[in-house]
Amino acid sequence: MCGDCSGRSSKTGECAPAPCEYPRATCCGTRTKIIVGSTFECSAGDDSDPPPSTLCAPSCCPSSGGYWSEWSDGGACPTSCGSCSQKTQRRVCLSPSSCPCRGADSREVNCGIGVCYFPLDSCCAGFSATVIDNAHACGPQPNYTTPYAPYDPTCSETCCAETGIWSEWTTDPMQCRDYCGSCGNQTKTRECLSEANGCPCAGPTTLTEPCGVGVCYFPRLSCCPGFTATVINNAHACGPLPTQVAEPEKINTCGVDCCPSAGIWGEWTTAIACNDTCGSCGTTTRSRVCLSLQYGCGCTGAATDSQPCASSVCLYPRASCCPGYKKTIDVATKSFFCGPLPTTPAFNPEQTTCCDPENIGLWNQWTAWTTCSASCGGCGTQTRNRTCASEPYGCPCVDDKVETRICGQAACTTGTPCCSGKYLATGYDGAQYCQANTPEVCPGTWTAWTAAPGATCNDTCGNCGIISMQRYCFPSGCQCSGAFTSQQPCANSVCLFPRASCCAPYKKTIDIPTKSFYCG
Structure with a gap:
């Protein structure tokens, strides 16, 4: 049998939206005159409730807290454009008092974000005309995120990670049959570790994909037959590569008793490169990912940020600097630039003990591989690095910060073909190269x-x-x-x-x- 209903049992709503005639004020309070359809009305306040729910009292309470409803719409916006106003959205805790919800039950969101038309300014102070979701709007707009806590009708006393707990991938064969040209395939396999505890995993258990996808160098063909040289993820590679089904976002709220006050953000990365070359005329956009969202903890702040770029002085016939910027000298380097330069706030994250439930930390993405230290014989190495995003917040990471692999695998044409500890292998075209392990014995055709x-x-x-x-x-x-x-x-x-x-x-x-x- 279901418990009590959620939400208010009564409410007072506004009425008579038609504008008043002189000498009365046109609209009461903070309401403004807006056009609805083809007539004038006074804007309305927040008169909406969260949508109704058919949720019955769950048999268990997740460690992450109770179940929230969806956010309400927040009612009509006091203004119709320019991102000049805010409205209040509300939600209610759907679970009983024995399973309280965590977080705020109301929030202020910008509304009427569309661009205004003349004679009004396009956007209110702090915003500028841009494109959001393929529509002209005033931005940038905040990223309104909330902790992920869906209602699970099969909830039991066993708390399960939403996507399950997977083992690490293992590959077969252990090494790629060739080092370039997308000539080899490897099958990756992993095991669902949580299934034995009644928690299934989401995602595939095996993946077969080309390996050694980098472009080969002369005298070899650039790519194996069936593949052509192209650019994949900003690197030269042999494609097209098969489209893999995107992995579901990792979500595990089990054992989460608290959240960092502002969440844990990943590092900023460039999303859109600078669109000009000088005069501080360009704009570059960067983005970041809320990493703590994977254990139900949203982040405070914007996920994207745009800043002026290309601060070098333009040459004639262009103006030296774009409007709003002036030619300025850098005394230290004795060079001119268009200032003021954008400032980056100091990164001082609040320390927390509200870390990820697995206690393995949250990593930023790997950097690109460094240049190989040798050109042949498998004698070279290259490395890539990653940083622990959660460490500055007080949540250290487990596992390696540096990864190393052999490179320069084409066999040397003078002296010994392979370096010590490397094994000589032969490609589909007779080209010889060096591998870290004994070549696989397999019949060819x-x-x-x-x-x-x-x-x-x-x-x-x-x-x-x-x-x-x-x-x-x-x-x-x-x-x-x-x-x-x-x-x-x-x-x-x-x-x-x-x-x-x-x-x-x-x-x-x-x-x-x-x-x-x-x-x-």
Whole structure:
């Protein structure tokens, strides 16, 4: 049987929205005259309730707290444009008093954010005309986020992470069968660790995807047959790569008793590059991700931020600096710039003990790989780094901050092909390269012989010519017996006098269907 109803049992609403006639004020209080349809009305206050709920009292109370309703709309906006006003949105706690909700039950949100038309200013102070969700609006607008706490009708005494708890991925084969060109595939497998406790996982258990997707260098083909050189994630790679189903956002509110006061943000990254080159005329946009949202704790502040960029002085015929900026000298470097330069507030996060429930910390994204320290033999290494986003808040991370891998895997053409501890392997095209582990033993299959790229016959008749041929062994990294290249006779048409009809050991032969001679 369900418990008490949520929300108010009675309320007082506004009425008579028509504007008053002189000498009365047109609209009462903070209400303003707006157009609704084709008539004038006075704007309304917050007269809305959160939507009704059919939730019965749950059999358990999550450690993250009770269940909130959706936010109410907040009623009509006092103003119709310019992002000049705010309205109050409310929500109610749907669970009984034995399972109280955490967080505020009301919030102020900007409303009427559309751009105003002349003679009004486009936007109120603090906002400027931009595009939000493909519509002209006044921004930037805050990112209104709330803790993730959905009602789960199958709730039991066992608290489950929303996406389950996965093991780390393992790969088979352990190393890629080739190091470039998208020539190899690897299958990743993982196990749902929480399933034994009655908590299923969301997402695939296996993924098969190309490996070694970087572009190969001459004399190898750039990419394996079926792939072409392109740019993927701002790096040269061989594609197209298969589209993988996006992983569900990791959400685990089990055991969460408190939240950081402002959440835990990831680092800022550039979302839109600078759109100009000088004069502080450009704008760049950066973004960040609320990492603590994965355990039900929202963040305070904006997820995106735009700042002026390209502060160097423009050359004639452009004005030195755009309006609002002046040519200024930097005494230290003895150079000019268009100032003032944007300022970045100091990063002083509030210390907290409200860390992630797994106590493994929250990481920022990996940086790009560094340049390889060697060009061949698998002698080189390259590294990438990541920083612990939650550490400045008082929540240290578990696992490595630096990752290293071997590189420069093309076999050396002078001296020893591979560095000590590396193993020589052969690609689909006969190119040799070096691997960290013993090459996999697997039978390959030859393709048909084809003319080598750019090869032409060096004669015109009698099977007297020679042409360079090649064939490929697939899968790359597996073994085929025989040669990858050969020289084969070509130009089998019969030669005319005074040349002999055919070069030895070939003889003039007739093709009955076409009634023509050839050297065979």
